[in-house]
Amino acid sequence: MSNKKAQFSKHTLQLAQKYAQQLMQNDVIELKSDDDKDIKSEDEQLNLEEDQDEQQEQLEEQQDDENNDMNDEEDQDDQDDQDDQDNQEDQDDQDNQDNQEDLDDEQNEEDEQEIVEEKEEPKKQKKIKKQQQQEVEEQQEEQMESFQQEEDLNDQLFETDLNAVMNRINKIIEALKQKDYGKYSREELLNELRKHLCTYYGYNQDLMSHFSSMFKPAELVAFLDANDAPRPITIRVNTLRTRRKELAQTLVQRGVNLDSVGDWTKVGLVIYESKVPIGATPEYLSGHYMLQSASSFLPVLALAPQMNERILDMAAAPGGKTTYIAQLMKNSGVIFANDTSKDREKALFYNLQRMGVTNCIVTNYDGRKFPKVMKNFDRVLLDAPCTGLGIISKDPSIKAQKQMRDILKHSHLQKELLLSAIDCCKKGGIIVYSTCSVSVHENEVVLQYALNNRHVKIIDTGLQVGNPGLLKFEDKKFHSSMNLAKRIYPHVHNMDGFFYAKLKKINHGPIKEEIKKDVQEPQVMTKKMKKKQKQLEKLRLGEARKQSQQQQQQQ
Numbered sequence: 161m162s163n164k165k166a167q168f169s170k171h172t173l174q175l176a177q178k179y180a181q182q183l184m185q186n187d188v189i190e191l192k193s194d195d196d197k198d199i200k201s202e203d204e205q206l207n208l209e210e211d212q213d214e215q216q217e218q219l220e221e222q223q224d225d226e227n228n229d230m231n232d233e234e235d236q237d238d239q240d241d242q243d244d245q246d247n248q249e250d251q252d253d254q255d256n257q258d259n260q261e262d263l264d265d266e267q268n269e270e271d272e273q274e275i276v277e278e279k280e281e282p283k284k285q286k287k288i289k290k291q292q293q294q295e296v297e298e299q300q301e302e303q304m305e306s307f308q309q310e311e312d313l314n315d316q317l318f319e320t321d322l323n324a325v326m327n328r329i330n331k332i333i334e335a336l337k338q339k340d341y342g343k344y345s346r347e348e349l350l351n352e353l354r355k356h357l358c359t360y361y362g363y364n365q366d367l368m369s370h371f372s373s374m375f376k377p378a379e380l381v382a383f384l385d386a387n388d389a390p391r392p393i394t395i396r397v398n399t400l401r402t403r404r405k406e407l408a409q410t411l412v413q414r415g416v417n418l419d420s421v422g423d424w425t426k427v428g429l430v431i432y433e434s435k436v437p438i439g440a441t442p443e444y445l446s447g448h449y450m451l452q453s454a455s456s457f458l459p460v461l462a463l464a465p466q467m468n469e470r471i472l473d474m475a476a477a478p479g480g481k482t483t484y485i486a487q488l489m490k491n492s493g494v495i496f497a498n499d500t501s502k503d504r505e506k507a508l509f510y511n512l513q514r515m516g517v518t519n520c521i522v523t524n525y526d527g528r529k530f531p532k533v534m535k536n537f538d539r540v541l542l543d544a545p546c547t548g549l550g551i552i553s554k555d556p557s558i559k560a561q562k563q564m565r566d567i568l569k570h571s572h573l574q575k576e577l578l579l580s581a582i583d584c585c586k587k588g589g590i591i592v593y594s595t596c597s598v599s600v601h602e603n604e605v606v607l608q609y610a611l612n613n614r615h616v617k618i619i620d621t622g623l624q625v626g627n628p629g630l631l632k633f634e635d636k637k638f639h640s641s642m643n644l645a646k647r648i649y650p651h652v653h654n655m656d657g658f659f660y661a662k663l664k665k666i667n668h669g670p671i672k673e674e675i676k677k678d679v680q681e682p683q684v685m686t687k688k689m690k691k692k693q694k695q696l697e698k699l700r701l702g703e704a705r706k707q708s709q710q711q712q713q714q715q
């Protein structure tokens with residue numbers, strides 16, 4: 161604004177100067193004409209000049225005045241403008257203020273509205289949330305109901321299906337018993353039975369075929385039922401630390417309902433129910449007992465370790481049987497507790513410590529190589545690695561996972577380990593072979609292999625617990641002494657399935673190849689074959705005697 165004002169004043173001044181000059185020029189012209197006409201004197205001329213000066217002065221004054229006026233005017237204008245502007249600004253300010261006030265009022269109203277709304281908002285949101293939650297819950301409930309209905313229906317169908325399957329199983333078993341096969345052949349019925357048993361109990365076909373060749377149909381069903389039922393919990397009292405009566409009393413005080421396992425053991429207790437975790441009582445932690453299935457007492461009892469003997473436990477971890485051997489030896493003599501698994505040996509160390517075993521040396525060899533490490537043990541226990549077909553109730557995954565090839569693989573390793581265990585034993589010493597499997601390939605077949613390859617015989621275990629070992633299976637026939645071996649079945653003994661046999665070592669070394677071939681896995685025998693077998697056995701014994709005489713002479 162001030163620049164514009166300055167420009168305007170300059171322009172006005174220039175116009176005023178121009179106007180004054182024009183006026184002067186007009187006068188001069190007029191004067192000149194007077195000179196020409198009247199020829200005036202120098203005084204006049206001087207007066208004229210003075211007059212002109214005066215006029216000039218006056219003009220300049222006038223001009224100044226005008227300028228001043230103009231400036232004043234301009235200033236006035238400016239002032240007016242300014243005033244106007246100020247007024248306008250004031251007005252604007254006023255307007256603005258008014259507007260602002262209006263706005264403020266509006267804003268206030270809005271704010272008030274918002275505050276009210278804000279106050280109401282959480283309530284609203286809460287309400288909405290609650291409604292939404294209710295809707296979701298209702299939907300979920302509906303879904304659950306429909307799931308439940310579906311599940312119930314499935315269960316009903318499944319149950320009806322399974323009931324139908326079980327009905328059919330029972331009918332087939334009855335038909336086989338009565339030899340009334342109807343329009344089917346016996347083989348067809350057996351095939352159908354196996355298929356239904358797999359469906360009902362959840363086994364793979366391979367395993368079911370193996371079991372169905374071991375048991376008659378009705379017994380097979382009893383065996384499968386027992387595998388689906390839990391076995392009673394049993395503990396073994398550690399007589400290195402306490403006595404059975406004492407421990408029983410303490411546990412009863414803790415709220416444990418118990419009883420003795422049976423007449424055949426003085427250290428077993430069966431636990432019916434307990435208010436405390438049996439694997440975490442102060443008595444357990446201080447090694448007064450071992451949680452152990454009753455059937456696994458049996459191989460140690462059959463081994464019958466004596467004080468001050470040298471014993472090898474070839475596959476010992478986690479030490480259930482080693483600690484029992486130490487207890488029977490009252491920590492005398494020495495036990496070599498070997499296992500190929502370093503990981504499992506950690507548990508073995510822990511158990512030896514907990515149970516207070518002090519006569520044990522732990523080694524970590526492949527049992528098959530142990531004869532190269534040490535020999536001449538008084539007794540050797542081989543509690544062999546196996547498929548676990550006797551402990552399906554503890555590990556039902558076995559039903560679907562284990563196949564015939566697993567059984568045969570284990571059988572192969574067991575044969576090698578048993579020969580090795582025999583080789584580690586002194587002549588006249590005792591070897592106990594055991595597994596927690598009921599399969600024939602892991603038991604009788606392995607023992608027969610040992611009979612065929614080493615100078616050993618099966619002897620009585622001295623225990624009444626268990627069914628006799630099998631004398632034949634499928635196309636295999638076993639040595640008549642195989643009935644001295646013992647089989648524990650879950651459906652018969654209400655214990656984990658188990659196998660144990662006691663061998664006496666007659667002599668060192670392998671049996672000669674020609675003798676071995678003829679006695680290996682005998683087939684169905686005619687009178688002639690039986691006669692030949694007797695001759696071969698005589699030969700075998702003679703051979704053993706000869707070898708032992710030679711060794712005695714050498715010594």
Ligand SMILES: C[S@@+](CC[C@H](N)C(=O)[O-])C[C@H]1O[C@@H](n2cnc3c(N)ncnc32)[C@H](O)[C@@H]1O
Nearest residue numbers: 475476477478479480481500501526527543545
């Ligand atoms: C049935 S468990 C032994 C259980 C043990 N006797 C007890 O009562 O606590 C079989 C053991 O054999 C071991 N084993 C497997 N192969 C072996 C081998 N070639 N030599 C030695 N031990 C082996 C396994 O690591 C396993 O600990």
